Amino acid sequence: MNETQTPPMESGDLSQRIKDAVGAGDAERLAGLLDPLPSSEALRELLMLVPDERDRVLELVPVELAAELVEEAPNEMAVELVERLEPERAAEILEELVSDIQADVIGELDEEDAEAILSEMDEQEAADVRRLSTYADDTAGGLMMSEVFRFTDTQTVGKVLRELAAEDEDFEQYRGQHPCIVDQNNRPVGVVSLRGLLTAKRSELLTSIMVPPLTVPVDMPLEQLEDIFDENPFLSVPVVDADGVLVGVVMRSAFTDALLERSESESLKRQGVVGDELRSMPLWLRSRRRLAWLAANIVLNIIAASVISAYEETLAAVIALAIFLPMVSDMSGCSGNQAVGVTMRELSLGLVRPIDAFRVWVKEVSVGVINGIALGILIGLVAWLWKGNPALGIVIGLALALNTVLAVSIGGVVPLMLKRMGQDPAAASGPLLTTITDMAGFFFVLSLATLMMPWLIS
């Protein structure tokens, strides 16, 4: 191969070639460019196109590749990709996916779009998806798929082996599942292990080698599924409804994906982004969502600033205080946020619960006192040396020390309080904490300054 004639395979170059292929409507060339990429890269390339081009790609490429792209996309993105397509094409693509992903996408669509797509799908499959999309996201029902590797209590080991040997194209969807045995009312009565299957005679009844099944109710929340998957090495858990009837199976992979999504989504919310934003979303949606959070925050900021307003005379007398006000509030906010972060982590690891608030408070006060003293001395020295005013150093240092203790001890407890009140600690802890530490910080600096005024202006 003559390497000098091969154009460089830079990312920018590939993107251009994809754009060209889309423009030319060349399905084959497009598939040739996207198919060899790992799906994450292919998705990245797709998202770099404008929406109309994205639609063309999903229409042109083979349906398996389109399905791969939709599957790779975070859910809110998958929904956006699918809702722009003709219902017929959308249905074709969705039919390539397993039922839990189908339901995630369908569940997020407008009712009208959803119905248009469902009516193009296989009737049985559409019914499954309708049912699955009614369950709440972070429950066993929301995470399960309806494809269960299911046998009845009258069948034999040989039946399972014949099914496996049948080269049924749908076999892949059962990967990681052990055969689940149900009675005539479709209630799980046992599961069969791989080892059981391999070492039993073909003529043996499945009931003679099965072990009692561990099942979970359809409304079990993610937190409890964590305990189940933690305690047991199973790759999947059968899900039953209120009557004990088998309705699906939660795969360990769907469960871990949900954990990871929750972690990412909480992390975003802590930075003031509610609603899992991606840059490929429409501009007005991104702006509006961010603004909603910022507007609430501006109100909290005004409340905090009103403390400064109450002390304008003190400020006018010692203008240097204005330099240190943002510093004290910012540093305390940072200290408090560290404590919030540790509590959020311990919450997600299950190491702490709302009932432990007092224990957490005690632990944080100790850190707060040590760090408050250290930071107070540091900033006090800075203020003294900078402005040549020892009293200013004492005011600022003392204010930061006090506010650090307050911020750290409140920061550790705020997420637990919010959780107990049924609020979302990830989204609300930061703004709540910052408002309190801003107000307290301004108050400490300005009231201490008022008290020490004679020394400050001497």
Next chain:
Amino acid sequence: MNETQTPPMESGDLSQRIKDAVGAGDAERLAGLLDPLPSSEALRELLMLVPDERDRVLELVPVELAAELVEEAPNEMAVELVERLEPERAAEILEELVSDIQADVIGELDEEDAEAILSEMDEQEAADVRRLSTYADDTAGGLMMSEVFRFTDTQTVGKVLRELAAEDEDFEQYRGQHPCIVDQNNRPVGVVSLRGLLTAKRSELLTSIMVPPLTVPVDMPLEQLEDIFDENPFLSVPVVDADGVLVGVVMRSAFTDALLERSESESLKRQGVVGDELRSMPLWLRSRRRLAWLAANIVLNIIAASVISAYEETLAAVIALAIFLPMVSDMSGCSGNQAVGVTMRELSLGLVRPIDAFRVWVKEVSVGVINGIALGILIGLVAWLWKGNPALGIVIGLALALNTVLAVSIGGVVPLMLKRMGQDPAAASGPLLTTITDMAGFFFVLSLATLMMPWLIS
């Protein structure tokens, strides 16, 4: 059963009973209390004890239960639990765990502690752990375990079935692995599927039903493993060294755990907690780590505040500006952090790379302009109405609008820049962004006020 005589099973009560059992050195009672709990709850109870009591628990309970607790603990906690034990007991506990967890713990211990424990372990096992603990954490080597379900290319299907039927107690550790076939040099030549095993004759050679293996090199980083596990439904991937020799296997579960840990750890770092703190860690360690980050931050704060110091005259003339300084810097910081959050998420989803910085910048400028105008008008009106001064409204509103555009566009790009420079975007983006937006915010407010002074004081 007479319910009135049963003591209430509150958490506090259970904790007290555990404390009592530890105090009495009653191993049986202790195991009876801890064993029925899900491991996350049992670990929670353990962490509520003081360190000496924790040691006693791990010494008293059956070794399987102790191992369960160590396995459940986040790694930095597991290390702390183990290093306090007698080497003999520590070795006993570690021997219950699979090799990748052994290596994670041993790798974090002081060399002296590690050697003391290793010398008490089975020689072969100790050698494995020594080898595994040399690999970097987030690589295939760091994630793999050395227990491979391995067969040679001269063995038959029957051999695998006999091995499975042997009820070997170690069988559990291979769960989720497909048999891996190696040549006489221990190089992988194929893997056998479950279906292949179940549908082949016992006398058939494994080589006749195997498919070519997908292997990964021992130094493959987590990001690339993501592509591998994304593209393929495998539950495990064999790992080879530079000579192509089979050295271990990365389980999908170890891989997803690593992803989740990375996400949690980044989330903590974004809030200024470096080093995966848990409250059960020693106070001085927690304080010191948090202080290190805060002390760096205080320096950045001083730099930003020096901007205010340069405009003391302006401030003295219009003292109301001091009320709005923290507000403008805080609001812009929040806007910028939203953009940081979205970029961090897109980085971890693999949807954006450092090379895309310009594209991200363009996308963020649009959001920045819209939100800047909206927030600028909002805060401008507040300033005008609050202080009855329209010129103040214009100064503050314009400053916030400009600074929002700056903050949002810089915030989206900062993590990409840091990543390109080989820095950790999770830990450094926030402080870097805040310093820039603080300085710029103070500058915009105070320089605009200086320009508009005649109207401000009229």
